[in-house]
Amino acid sequence: MSDELRDQLARAATATEAAIDRLLTATPQAGETERPPRLLSAMRYAALGPGKRIRPFLVIETANLFGATSAAVITTAAALECVHAYSLVHDDLPAMDDDDLRRGRPTVHKAYDEATAILAGDGLLTLAFDALAALDAPADTRVALIGGLARAAGIGGMVGGQALDLDTDAPAEAQAIRTMQAMKTGALIRYAVEAGAILGAASQADRARLAMFGARIGEAFQIADDLIDATGTVETAGKRTAKDAALGKRTVVALVGIDAARERLAFLVRQARDTLAPFGDRAAPLAAMATFIATREA
Amino acid sequence: MSDELRDQLARAATATEAAIDRLLTATPQAGETERPPRLLSAMRYAALGPGKRIRPFLVIETANLFGATSAAVITTAAALECVHAYSLVHDDLPAMDDDDLRRGRPTVHKAYDEATAILAGDGLLTLAFDALAALDAPADTRVALIGGLARAAGIGGMVGGQALDLDTDAPAEAQAIRTMQAMKTGALIRYAVEAGAILGAASQADRARLAMFGARIGEAFQIADDLIDATGTVETAGKRTAKDAALGKRTVVALVGIDAARERLAFLVRQARDTLAPFGDRAAPLAAMATFIATREA
Numbered sequence: 001m002s003d004e005l006r007d008q009l010a011r012a013a014t015a016t017e018a019a020i021d022r023l024l025t026a027t028p029q030a031g032e033t034e035r036p037p038r039l040l041s042a043m044r045y046a047a048l049g050p051g052k053r054i055r056p057f058l059v060i061e062t063a064n065l066f067g068a069t070s071a072a073v074i075t076t077a078a079a080l081e082c083v084h085a086y087s088l089v090h091d092d093l094p095a096m097d098d099d100d101l102r103r104g105r106p107t108v109h110k111a112y113d114e115a116t117a118i119l120a121g122d123g124l125l126t127l128a129f130d131a132l133a134a135l136d137a138p139a140d141t142r143v144a145l146i147g148g149l150a151r152a153a154g155i156g157g158m159v160g161g162q163a164l165d166l167d168t169d170a171p172a173e174a175q176a177i178r179t180m181q182a183m184k185t186g187a188l189i190r191y192a193v194e195a196g197a198i199l200g201a202a203s204q205a206d207r208a209r210l211a212m213f214g215a216r217i218g219e220a221f222q223i224a225d226d227l228i229d230a231t232g233t234v235e236t237a238g239k240r241t242a243k244d245a246a247l248g249k250r251t252v253v254a255l256v257g258i259d260a261a262r263e264r265l266a267f268l269v270r271q272a273r274d275t276l277a278p279f280g281d282r283a284a285p286l287a288a289m290a291t292f293i294a295t296r297e298a
Numbered sequence: 299m300s301d302e303l304r305d306q307l308a309r310a311a312t313a314t315e316a317a318i319d320r321l322l323t324a325t326p327q328a329g330e331t332e333r334p335p336r337l338l339s340a341m342r343y344a345a346l347g348p349g350k351r352i353r354p355f356l357v358i359e360t361a362n363l364f365g366a367t368s369a370a371v372i373t374t375a376a377a378l379e380c381v382h383a384y385s386l387v388h389d390d391l392p393a394m395d396d397d398d399l400r401r402g403r404p405t406v407h408k409a410y411d412e413a414t415a416i417l418a419g420d421g422l423l424t425l426a427f428d429a430l431a432a433l434d435a436p437a438d439t440r441v442a443l444i445g446g447l448a449r450a451a452g453i454g455g456m457v458g459g460q461a462l463d464l465d466t467d468a469p470a471e472a473q474a475i476r477t478m479q480a481m482k483t484g485a486l487i488r489y490a491v492e493a494g495a496i497l498g499a500a501s502q503a504d505r506a507r508l509a510m511f512g513a514r515i516g517e518a519f520q521i522a523d524d525l526i527d528a529t530g531t532v533e534t535a536g537k538r539t540a541k542d543a544a545l546g547k548r549t550v551v552a553l554v555g556i557d558a559a560r561e562r563l564a565f566l567v568r569q570a571r572d573t574l575a576p577f578g579d580r581a582a583p584l585a586a587m588a589t590f591i592a593t594r595e596a
Contacts, residue, residue: 028454029449029454030449031446031449031450031454031455032449032452032453032454032455032458033454033477033480033481034454034458034477034481035453035454035458036453036458036461036462036465038461038465039453039457039458039461040453043453090416090417090420093413093416095411095412095413095416096413096416113393114393115391115393115394115461115464116461116464118388118391118393118394118416119388119457119460119461119464121420122384122388122419122420122423122457123452123453123457123458125420125423125424126423126448126451126452126453126457127448127452127453129427129444129447129448130445130448130449130452132444133441133444133445133448134445138437139436139437139438139440139441140437142437142441143431143437143440143441143444146427146430146431146441146444147428147431147432148329149427150424150425150427150428150431151327151328151329151330151428152329153424154330154421154424154425154428155330155333155334155337155338155341155421155424155425156326156327156329156330156331156332156333157329157330159337159417159420159421159424160330160331160332160333160334160337160421162417163334163336163337163413163414163417164334166413166414166417167334167336179331179332182331183331183332
């Protein structure tokens with residue numbers, strides 16, 4: 001990662017974490033009686049633990065393409081990170097991927113308990129919609145952000161993709177794997193870019209371009225994740241690796257092998273960067289992120 | 299239940315179930331790739347199984363007070379029922395209340411599996427926000443409905459109440475129990491009435507009156523539930539009973555006894571019905587529902 005990208009990513013992460021911290025205040029908000037401390041603590045553990053904040057970065061830098069830098073941009077980034085955090089908490093549960101370690105720390109159901117982990121995930125998902133509904137932005141912007149997030153995160157997106165991933169009887173064909181991954185991981189990454197475009201009031205043409213960019217880096221992200229699992233160590237990855245093969249999971253790496261997966265990854269990154277050409281130098285942070293997504297080790 | 303209320307409730311249930319059926323179509327919607335059949339089936343099993351549809355009735359009849367009878371009213375009722383269904387699916391999980399039976403049928407994790415139950419709940423919660431964002435209603439109405447639902451269902455509402463209910467170390471004092479129940483069960487019932495008032499573009503004074511009504515029937519609903527658990531049978535209740543005492547759960551019945559709980563219940567229903575007086579005969583369905591909530595056996 002270049003020093004420049006590292007700085008930009010750190011700035012986006014700091015702003016996003018401050019916004020998550022505000023959303024997860026201990027003070028009950030209008031219409032609330034109290035916020036149970038243990039549940040709140042688990043939600044904070046999940047959403048404010050170590051993380052690269054790639055999705056918030058994509059929201060913020062895409063909005064920035066159009067000069068949008070308001071507090072609403074940062075809060076949207078925070079809401080999206082809450083949804084990402086919820087998905088990790090539920091995916092890690094014993095009934096799902098049964099993971100004890102996440103980003104080098106005990107997973108939420110290990111650090112707290114299983115019931116609290118389920119509820120913390122539910123609470124984070126719900127909080128994301130609460131935050132978007134309360135944004136300081138026009139009502140139609142808020143509705144577009146909410147509708148897009150729900151579509152990306154629901155049965156036809158992330159939740160459906162996780163269901164397909166758990167289905168060990170599903171076909172191990174390239175198209176089926178690509179669909180599963182586009183839903184499970186891709187949908188939320190595409191939404192990050194889409195949300196930035198909504199907040200930036202982008203033209204239809206720019207929105208279409210950015211949707212393409214989002215789809216490509218979404219696919220790249222998942223292939224990179226599969227490569228990390230196949231070739232990384234727990235020390236570099238911060239989580240258990242080599243588990244896809246052990247669990248018989250359907251991945252692009254399992255289907256075509258490590259070398260071909262790396263080629264596909266490089267192709268996707270070139271394509272993604274090409275999509276940004278019309279935006280010129282202003283899109284340099286997004287282009288750098290596309291490269292980082294493909295080359296990261298964790 | 300009077301024949302009139304039975305008919306009104308049946309009409310509301312039929313309309314709501316048709317709307318849920320449409321939301322849970324197998325056809326992928328814009329922005330979706332596919333809807334995994336097994337997950338969709340579990341979501342339909344949870345949301346379209348037997349149920350009285352009390353919350354949808356409250357949305358529909360409250361909106362009706364103000365002459366609002368649009369498709370948006372029915373879809374809002376359906377979205378709320380999806381949130382209620384999700385909460386039951388997650389509450390029934392082994393790590394939570396560990397129930398095998400719900401409304402006389404196997405719970406979702408028994409009929410499917412635990413991972414599918416977790417994802418079906420997540421999918422139903424997300425779908426509710428998708429449906430509200432897509433309502434045929436002004437954007438500010440949609441944002442108000444979404445924000446209110448998120449607040450009622452989140453850490454300061456239903457999810458937080460479930461966390462408090464699971465906390466066996468929490469104080470068994472009247473106020474703590476009332477707070478827990480107001481969050482766990484009351485918040486969503488209050489929201490049903492609030493949503494109807496939003497859809498009906500009610501005045502501030504009417505909204506305040508209806509909020510009071512919602513709070514009272516919400517408390518009544520939970521006390522009636524606790525009485526069903528304490529005095530009912532699995533045949534009448536359609537679910538395992540006498541489990542609150544077995545689990546050492548904090549309930550109003552456990553605290554003050556059956557007779558005093560029944561007195562409190564009767565008091566709340568009188569208060570709730572009094573709140574409706576300014577609406578005259580138009581509020582007869584809501585008044586009848588208040589009485590039914592307190593006297594039901596399941």
